[in-house]
Amino acid sequence: MPRALVTHGHADHARPGNGAVLATPETLAIMQARYGEAAWREQQALAYGDRLEVGGVSVGLAPAGHVLGSAQAVLEWRGCRVVVSGDYKRRPDPTCAGFEVVPCDLFITEATFGLPVFRHPDDGAEIAKLLASLATYPERAHLVGAYSLGKAQRILALIRQAGYDKPIYLHGALQALTRLYEGFGLDFGALLPATGAAKAELAGEIVLAPPSSLTDRWSRRLGEPVTAMASGWMRVRARVRQRGAELPLVISDHADWDELTRTIAEVEAPEVWVTHGNEDALVHHATQQGIAARALALVGRGEEEQEQDGRASGAEA
Amino acid sequence: MKDFATLLDRLSFTPQRNGKIRLLAEHFRNAPDPNRGYALAALTGTLELAAAKPAQVRALVESRVDPQLFAWSYDYVGDLAETVALIWPERPGAKRPPDLPDVVERLRLASRREAPAILETWLDGLDATGRWALLKLITGALRVGVSARLAKTALAELGAPDLAAIEEVWHGLAPPYEALFAWLEGRAARPEVDHRSAFRPLMLAQPLEAAELPSLDPAAYRAEWKWDGIRVQLVAGGETPRLFSRSGDDIGRAFPDVLEAMRFDAVLDGELLVLRDGAVAPFNDLQQRLNRKTVTPKLLRAQPAHVRLYDILFEAGEDLRALPFDERRARLEAWHAREAPARSDLSPLVPFEDWDALAALRAGLREQGIEGLMLKRADSAYEAGRPKGPWFKWKRDALILDTVLMYAQRGHGKRSSYYSDYTFGVWRDADEGGVELVPVGKAYFGFTDEEMRRLDKWIRDNTVERFGPVRAVKPGLVLEVAFDALHRSKRHKSGLAMRFPRVSRIRWDKPANEADWLAAAEALLEG
Ligand SMILES: [Zn+2]
Numbered sequence: 104m105p106r107a108l109v110t111h112g113h114a115d116h117a118r119p120g121n122g123a124v125l126a127t128p129e130t131l132a133i134m135q136a137r138y139g140e141a142a143w144r145e146q147q148a149l150a151y152g153d154r155l156e157v158g159g160v161s162v163g164l165a166p167a168g169h170v171l172g173s174a175q176a177v178l179e180w181r182g183c184r185v186v187v188s189g190d191y192k193r194r195p196d197p198t199c200a201g202f203e204v205v206p207c208d209l210f211i212t213e214a215t216f217g218l219p220v221f222r223h224p225d226d227g228a229e230i231a232k233l234l235a236s237l238a239t240y241p242e243r244a245h246l247v248g249a250y251s252l253g254k255a256q257r258i259l260a261l262i263r264q265a266g267y268d269k270p271i272y273l274h275g276a277l278q279a280l281t282r283l284y285e286g287f288g289l290d291f292g293a294l295l296p297a298t299g300a301a302k303a304e305l306a307g308e309i310v311l312a313p314p315s316s317l318t319d320r321w322s323r324r325l326g327e328p329v330t331a332m333a334s335g336w337m338r339v340r341a342r343v344r345q346r347g348a349e350l351p352l353v354i355s356d357h358a359d360w361d362e363l364t365r366t367i368a369e370v371e372a373p374e375v376w377v378t379h380g381n382e383d384a385l386v387h388h389a390t391q392q393g394i395a396a397r398a399l400a401l402v403g404r405g406e407e408e409q410e411q412d413g414r415a416s417g418a419e420a
Numbered sequence: 421m422k423d424f425a426t427l428l429d430r431l432s433f434t435p436q437r438n439g440k441i442r443l444l445a446e447h448f449r450n451a452p453d454p455n456r457g458y459a460l461a462a463l464t465g466t467l468e469l470a471a472a473k474p475a476q477v478r479a480l481v482e483s484r485v486d487p488q489l490f491a492w493s494y495d496y497v498g499d500l501a502e503t504v505a506l507i508w509p510e511r512p513g514a515k516r517p518p519d520l521p522d523v524v525e526r527l528r529l530a531s532r533r534e535a536p537a538i539l540e541t542w543l544d545g546l547d548a549t550g551r552w553a554l555l556k557l558i559t560g561a562l563r564v565g566v567s568a569r570l571a572k573t574a575l576a577e578l579g580a581p582d583l584a585a586i587e588e589v590w591h592g593l594a595p596p597y598e599a600l601f602a603w604l605e606g607r608a609a610r611p612e613v614d615h616r617s618a619f620r621p622l623m624l625a626q627p628l629e630a631a632e633l634p635s636l637d638p639a640a641y642r643a644e645w646k647w648d649g650i651r652v653q654l655v656a657g658g659e660t661p662r663l664f665s666r667s668g669d670d671i672g673r674a675f676p677d678v679l680e681a682m683r684f685d686a687v688l689d690g691e692l693l694v695l696r697d698g699a700v701a702p703f704n705d706l707q708q709r710l711n712r713k714t715v716t717p718k719l720l721r722a723q724p725a726h727v728r729l730y731d732i733l734f735e736a737g738e739d740l741r742a743l744p745f746d747e748r749r750a751r752l753e754a755w756h757a758r759e760a761p762a763r764s765d766l767s768p769l770v771p772f773e774d775w776d777a778l779a780a781l782r783a784g785l786r787e788q789g790i791e792g793l794m795l796k797r798a799d800s801a802y803e804a805g806r807p808k809g810p811w812f813k814w815k816r817d818a819l820i821l822d823t824v825l826m827y828a829q830r831g832h833g834k835r836s837s838y839y840s841d842y843t844f845g846v847w848r849d850a851d852e853g854g855v856e857l858v859p860v861g862k863a864y865f866g867f868t869d870e871e872m873r874r875l876d877k878w879i880r881d882n883t884v885e886r887f888g889p890v891r892a893v894k895p896g897l898v899l900e901v902a903f904d905a906l907h908r909s910k911r912h913k914s915g916l917a918m919r920f921p922r923v924s925r926i927r928w929d930k931p932a933n934e935a936d937w938l939a940a941a942e943a944l945l946e947g
């Protein structure tokens with residue numbers, strides 16, 4: 104695209120090869136780290152709260168609480184305000200700025216977890232499950248599958264919040280972005296590379312890796328690890344089995360059903376468009392609340408998610 | 421309830437046997453009485469609760485949740501209890517979550533009509549995992565991959581010498597098993613078991629590999645026929661006589677004629693048969709008698725039950741199990757001659773000179789009701805379980821395999837409302853370690869409508885996945901499949917195909933892990 108406003112650095116939202124990119128400084132740094140030269144021809148940073156005029160439209164970015172640098176796009180034209188949520192969540196995340204409610208006339212919301220069966224539990228309790236499993240299986244490595252951008256760093260921060268202070272081992276694919284987060288002032292304590300560590304060294308340790316390495320050849324170096332997977336999809340047992348995860352951790356960077364419905368109520372928009380997930384149920388709900396709601400199909404999304412996650416469904420980026 | 425729910429949740433995602441044992445043992449060690457005892461009862465299937473029906477649960481949730489949202493959610497999740505657990509709208513400041521003992525004790529007293537209202541307050545008090553565990557518990561569908569045997573194996577880790585020591589006392593005890601835990605933790609003496617009413621674990625035989633025969637001394641072994649019925653234990657001398665299946669289920673209710681004849685003080689091991697005019701009737705006739713809640717006089721006349729005795733374990737309170745087989749046999753013969761109980765006889769010893777003579781005898785076996793031979797060491801004590809060496813079973817050659825039901829499909833025509841076409845498999849070592857089933861064939865069978873209904877229900881209750889008209893079921897039901905020949909084929913993953921396969925019987929009594937292995941099937945290949 105000649106001009107792109109990028110809400111955050113996940114691959115299904117930030118693609119390489121754009122002309123001019125407008126995003127938060129954090130998102131620009133993430134795109135640079137991921138795509139290098141191919142990221143854009145020119146870029147412009149816009150901090151949360153600042154505004155910019157583009158062809159008569161006033162553009163601003165508000166925190167979305169999804170991952171570091173994630174933003175909602177706030178567009179104003181002749182007194183009419185449109186907010187594009189991008190991916191978001193409402194609960195606190197030590198690794199990024201919290202979601203800001205921006206009242207608007209049209210709200211375009213994501214709906215990754217747009218079914219009322221998705222209610223993410225308290226993340227502290229999920230981390231406690233991981234630590235309890237370490238006590239049950241002190242001789243087994245605990246391999247935690249987590250997306251490389253956002254989820255992995257949030258898990259690190261939560262483990263530290265829970266008082267766990269031993270070194271945590273990282274798969275090579277998580278190193279660069281974790282260093283980037285540290286560059287923005289986050290402290291994850293002692294981190295060691297998992298690649299190259301001896302099997303005996305990893306016994307009883309926490310190892311973070313991208314989800315795809317849970318079942319691939321790479322995980323064999325860990326002996327017989329307890330495989331944990333941190334994702335909102337882990338709420339549903341069939342998805343856990345599909346993943347082959349032994350220890351599901353229901354931790355998501357997306358809004359769950361209650362957060363979605365609460366946000367729709369709080370932005371007070373008379374019109375809501377729903378995209379990026381289970382649109383039907385959320386449209387049904389909003390309609391019942393007297394809101395003009397419709398599903399908005401975005402082109403090409405499925406494909407991108409496949410890339411991100413290695414399977415047709417189940418991406419959470 | 422929280423600890424129990426966490427346990428079930430972890431068990432359901434833990435594939436390795438050792439991992440399951442670890443989780444179970446940890447729970448049994450840490451949970452208080454009577455919670456752990458009820459957990460044990462739930463896992464071993466000894467809890468009898470006034471359960472709620474799935475339809476009641478569904479009605480309950482539909483009173484709380486938008487029906488369209490529920491329908492979409494159920495569609496996505498695929499399991500009713502799980503959908504309800506996840507979708508149940510939590511109310512801030514709701515009721516206190518129930519304890520497992522609360523649940524058990526309350527439901528024991530509740531009627532089926534009261535159950536939904538009680539359930540509703542509990543669902544309000546629990547979190548999603550707790551609700552899931554509760555719903556699984558009260559709809560009677562626990563299914564977390566733990567057999568009673570595995571739960572007891574984990575229990576033994578608390579301080580029993582072995583599994584057999586647990587089995588020995590198990591059947592004399594009841595939930596919540598406080599005396600059992602006290603003994604295992606060294607706080608109390610071993611629970612006294614009344615041998616006049618309790619089941620004693622059976623001694624089972626290893627299959628004989630023809631190759632090992634020459635290494636065995638024929639003079640050290642006794643041979644018996646292996647009858648084609650159901651292995652049972654008769655326990656009498658207490659208030660009421662009891663008839664147990666080999667897994668310890670009390671099956672006496674279906675056999676009042678056998679119970680009526682048990683007017684003695686002994687514990688006996690034998691084979692339950694239908695005997696008509698002195699001849700063993702086909703196994704199907706015995707099937708007619710099994711699993712009946714009530715038995716009509718007509719059925720009792722048409723399919724008269726009989727026990728053919730193999731062994732004696734107790735006589736008038738005296739434990740004979742440590743005696744050598746020959747001595748027990750002498751005691752059994754003397755006892756039977758003296759007592760002469762009705763509806764019973766002795767399974768005769770089969771004399772033989774050497775292994776060749778016995779093999780010839782076995783090769784000539786055509787008689788109805790004989791499955792093969794049993795070989796028992798003359799000096800063998802009666803040991804619980806399946807010790808290697810003292811007892812062997814040597815089945816007659818027949819193209820028969822014990823397979824495990826894997827998939828079921830609706831039939832055609834008259835059968836179209838039942839799952840009556842079956843794909844079954846045998847075990848093999850999986851590439852990633854552990855074992856897996858590989859399909860070896862597909863067949864339907866022509867049993868009575870009643871058997872079909874029962875099978876159909878089992879399939880519905882044990883479905884793990886659906887693909888259109890086909891259901892994948894958990895590996896839990898053994899089908900004995902007869903066939904004319906076996907040859908190589910690329911059609912099945914096992915590389916084998918059967919000619920004219922038919923399900924010859926449903927082995928409700930046989931645990932799935934005792935079904936045949938791929939190697940046993942390959943041994944039957946033609947040419
Ligand atoms: Zn996304």
Ligand SMILES: [Zn+2]
Pocket residue numbers: 111113116169190419420
């Ligand atoms: Zn995202």
